[in-house]
Amino acid sequence: MIPLLLVLLLVLLLFGAGFALKALWWVAVIVLVLWLVGFVARPKGGTGRWYRW
Secondary structure: OHHHHHHHHHHHHHHHHHHHHHHHHHHHHHHHHHHHHHHHOOOOOOOOOOOOO
16 A cells, blocks of 8 residues: 555656646746847847846
8 A cells, every 4th residue: 555655646746847847848938938029129229128137
């Protein structure tokens, strides 16, 4: 019974980690797209930046 519970716990942990990593990949892709759009749509002054960093 204990080994079965350990295997189920391991499967749950791996599924949760896989879902979290997939969600992080989507967040990274969205941030990259927003950065690229901001880079293309920046002001024409040459020194102007669309972000405040």
